[in-house]
Amino acid sequence: xxxKRILVLSEWFDPAFKAGGPVRSVLGFxxxxxxxxxxxxxxxxxxxxPIEVLTKVVxxxxxxxxxxxxxxLSATNVRASMNSMLNEDWDTIYINSLFSVDFA
Numbered sequence: 001x002x003x004k005r006i007l008v009l010s011e012w013f014d015p016a017f018k019a020g021g022p023v024r025s026v027l028g029f030x031x032x033x034x035x036x037x038x039x040x041x042x043x044x045x046x047x048x049x050p051i052e053v054l055t056k057v058v059x060x061x062x063x064x065x066x067x068x069x070x071x072x073l074s075a076t077n078v079r080a081s082m083n084s085m086l087n088e089d090w091d092t093i094y095i096n097s098l099f100s101v102d103f104a
Contacts (some may be wrong), residue, residue: 005038007085009103010096013043013070015056026096034067042085042103045072078102 010026012019030039045059046052057072060081073081082102086093098104 003036003038004091005089006033006040006092006094007088007090008039008041008094008096009082009100010041010043011100011103012048013041013072015054016043016047018048022096029094030068030070031066039068040085041068041070042082043070043072044078045074050075 008026008030010022012023014023014027016023026041030041033039040062044050045054045057047054054072059072059074060077062069062071071081079102095104
């Protein structure tokens with residue numbers, strides 16, 4: 001039996017922290033379920049304030065982290081990358097915020 005593929009859309013993710021609880025919730029979700037599901041997290045490479053780019057992440061490349069895949073999209077690649085990813089075959093798409101223009 002193959003593992004289910006889950007696409008997680010969250011505008012902010014660890015190591016960003018200014019968006020508060022949702023960052024921690026999605027991190028906990030990804031880390032706790034990575035042994036049972038194929039989790040792919042899509043996020044941005046900046047803090048809640050878009051001028052603050054996260055310097056400890058590699059932008060626009062899929063990376064393996066703690067059992068799940070993650071990509072930190074730069075501002076110029078969000079829309080095109082999201083359109084491409086949403087056309088892939090996912091078992092579930094988890095949208096962390098319905099109020100995020102680019103991530104909902």
